[in-house]
Amino acid sequence: MVYKPDRSVAAVNLSGSRKIAAEGGNMAAMLEVNDLNVFYGSIHAIKGISFEVNEGEVVTLIGANGAGKSTTLNTVGGLLKAKSGSVKFCGKDLTTTPAHKILREGMALCPEGRRIFQQLTVKENLEMGAYTRNNAEALETIEKVFEQFPRLKERQKQIAGTLSGGEQQMLAMGRALMSKPRLMMLDEPSMGLAPILVEQIFDIISALNKDGTTILLVEQNAQMALSIADRAYVLETGRIVNSGTGEELLHDDSVRKAYLGD
Amino acid sequence: MLTYLINGISLGSVYAIIALGYTMVYGIAKMLNFAHGDVIMVGGYASFCTMTYLGWPPALAVLFSMVVCTILGIVVERLAYKPLRNATSLAVLITAIGVSYFLQNAALLIWTSNPKVFPDIFASIPPLVIGHVEVAADGTESGGIIISATTLITILVNIAIMVGLTLFTSKTKMGKAMRAVSEDKGAATLMGINVDFTISMTFAIGSGLAAIAGVLLCTAYPNLVPTTGAMPGIKAFVAAVFGGIGSIPGAMLGGILLGVIEIIARALVPSVPSDIFVFAVLIIVLLVKPSGLLGKQIREKV
Ligand SMILES: Nc1ncnc2c1ncn2[C@@H]1O[C@H](COP(=O)(O)OP(=O)(O)OP(=O)(O)O)[C@@H](O)[C@H]1O
Ligand SMILES: [Mg+2]
Numbered sequence: 231m232v233y234k235p236d237r238s239v240a241a242v243n244l245s246g247s248r249k250i251a252a253e254g255g256n257m258a259a260m261l262e263v264n265d266l267n268v269f270y271g272s273i274h275a276i277k278g279i280s281f282e283v284n285e286g287e288v289v290t291l292i293g294a295n296g297a298g299k300s301t302t303l304n305t306v307g308g309l310l311k312a313k314s315g316s317v318k319f320c321g322k323d324l325t326t327t328p329a330h331k332i333l334r335e336g337m338a339l340c341p342e343g344r345r346i347f348q349q350l351t352v353k354e355n356l357e358m359g360a361y362t363r364n365n366a367e368a369l370e371t372i373e374k375v376f377e378q379f380p381r382l383k384e385r386q387k388q389i390a391g392t393l394s395g396g397e398q399q400m401l402a403m404g405r406a407l408m409s410k411p412r413l414m415m416l417d418e419p420s421m422g423l424a425p426i427l428v429e430q431i432f433d434i435i436s437a438l439n440k441d442g443t444t445i446l447l448v449e450q451n452a453q454m455a456l457s458i459a460d461r462a463y464v465l466e467t468g469r470i471v472n473s474g475t476g477e478e479l480l481h482d483d484s485v486r487k488a489y490l491g492d
Numbered sequence: 493m494l495t496y497l498i499n500g501i502s503l504g505s506v507y508a509i510i511a512l513g514y515t516m517v518y519g520i521a522k523m524l525n526f527a528h529g530d531v532i533m534v535g536g537y538a539s540f541c542t543m544t545y546l547g548w549p550p551a552l553a554v555l556f557s558m559v560v561c562t563i564l565g566i567v568v569e570r571l572a573y574k575p576l577r578n579a580t581s582l583a584v585l586i587t588a589i590g591v592s593y594f595l596q597n598a599a600l601l602i603w604t605s606n607p608k609v610f611p612d613i614f615a616s617i618p619p620l621v622i623g624h625v626e627v628a629a630d631g632t633e634s635g636g637i638i639i640s641a642t643t644l645i646t647i648l649v650n651i652a653i654m655v656g657l658t659l660f661t662s663k664t665k666m667g668k669a670m671r672a673v674s675e676d677k678g679a680a681t682l683m684g685i686n687v688d689f690t691i692s693m694t695f696a697i698g699s700g701l702a703a704i705a706g707v708l709l710c711t712a713y714p715n716l717v718p719t720t721g722a723m724p725g726i727k728a729f730v731a732a733v734f735g736g737i738g739s740i741p742g743a744m745l746g747g748i749l750l751g752v753i754e755i756i757a758r759a760l761v762p763s764v765p766s767d768i769f770v771f772a773v774l775i776i777v778l779l780v781k782p783s784g785l786l787g788k789q790i791r792e793k794v
Contacts, residue, residue, distance in 0.1 A: 345678065
């Protein structure tokens with residue numbers, strides 16, 4: 231089955247910016263990761279990876295379990311500290327920025343396993359997403375998120391831990407959008423969801439991107455991820471072993487063998 | 493009997509206020525701050541000294557002791573606990589016990605072991621008399637009840653704190669952030685919440701409340717010594733576990749029930765030290781419902 235993204239999904243313009251063509255060449259990338267090394271104690275999880283994401287793109291990192299995808303996103307998002315290498319966002323070096331200040335730079339991470347606040351209500355979860363912004367701004371954005379995810383509006387008073395898996399994923403994404411990020415990083419948003427919901431989540435990601443949010447996506451579902459990605463990197467045991475446009479990798483023999491089940 | 497009940501609720505209110513500090517710190521920093529009881533003692537001395545030696549009015553002295561305890565709480569967290577944020581819980585527990593002994597011994601050095609007699613700050617307020625009370629020659633009362641000002645004020649203060657904290661955690665941004673941090677520090681960080689600052693604030697609030705508890709406790713039991721906070725601290729910990737540690741209403745309920753149990757046990761079986769019942773409650777709760785009366789048991793969906 232080849233997934234065809236439905237670009238017609240009604241989208242809400244969250245950032246107001248236009249998609250900027252990324253083929254410009256020497257224009258500096260929005261996110262530049264350079265020679266990153268990350269350790270867990272003595273385990274060398276990320277071994278000198280470099281990649282970039284240009285404004286307006288959907289970029290995906292694919293790879294098997296344990297390849298280091300989550301480690302990469304968590305390091306860019308500030309939850310983990312790199313041993314060496316640098317992370318630059320919009321020209322600013324964020325390598326040593328304290329984790330809680332990274333969101334303010336315009337980069338949001340929707341982490342693996344959703345990690346919504348189970349005991350808070352849906353609305354409170356969304357409010358936490360807008361923690362760095364003032365109440366008036368938050369109120370405005372919450373309405374837009376509710377337009378994007380009508381289900382969340384219906385359930386805004388519900389305790390988040392009692393939502394279904396799909397609803398929890400929508401909440402996690404809605405929460406990340408509450409900060410109006412310029413770059414949204416998503417770690418396995420389709421994990422544990424039924425195929426119909428997976429398609430819905432991918433449609434939402436495409437729609438967000440169409441409205442100007444740059445996307446860095448980590449997925450095990452390589453087929454889906456590559457079909458919506460402008461570019462992709464293949465991660466294997468902490469190293470980038472392949473890269474190209476989504477289209478190229480979809481038709482790459484080694485990728486088909488390893489990740490697309492051919 | 494009604495008098496016992498009211499006195500029990502009053503004593504329980506003090507436990508509840510202390511238990512709130514335990515429970516909030518546990519909920520957010522995931523540690524048992526065994527030095528919390530000694531903050532009460534420091535609060536007691538701070539208000540005693542300013543009232544007795546400097547002649548400050550009680551209200552000002554209470555405010556001062558709240559400031560002192562708040563700062564103490566923040567400093568202790570910063571110096572003793574923050575460096576251990578990623579250490580084993582055993583290391584943190586031992587540190588907390590160390591801080592407790594440190595505070596007690598510092599107090600011993602400054603104020604010696606001679607008991608200080610804490611002034612009755614509510615002496616000017618008449619007791620509440622319900623019904624027509626006859627006091628017999630042997631001191632027993634009949635026909636109605638007399639509730640002392642201290643008892644009444646303790647209960648009212650407790651209610652005010654409970655309402656205030658509930659509003660704080662459910663309505664304010666900082667309060668909601670605290671609940672978020674207590675659930676998932678990493679996810680809270682991703683929201684832009686400064687986790688270290690939030691933990692610091694939790695210690696500040698818990699210690700400020702401990703100062704109030706210290707004043708109320710010393711007014712009801714005026715003997716102030718360096719170990720004054722130790723036993724109420726441990727009982728408040730029992731109360732927090734009883735109610736469900738990490739739960740604010742749980743701390744309230746646990747504290748009040750424990751106070752009532754203690755006072756009624758003392759009245760019914762005066763020959764047995766009432767503390768036996770307090771700790772029996774702890775053991776029974778741990779056996780029957782380890783998460784406590786209102787303990788949270790929601791587990792993440794996988
Ligand atoms: N907290 C940790 N402590 C020690 N090792 C870890 C820790 N987290 C991850 N690792 C190791 O680092 C490597 C990369 O893990 P990571 O979670 O980044 O993989 P992943 O590509 O996201 O995998 P998955 O697809 O299963 O989510 C793995 O070998 C893993 O065992
Ligand atoms: Mg992962």
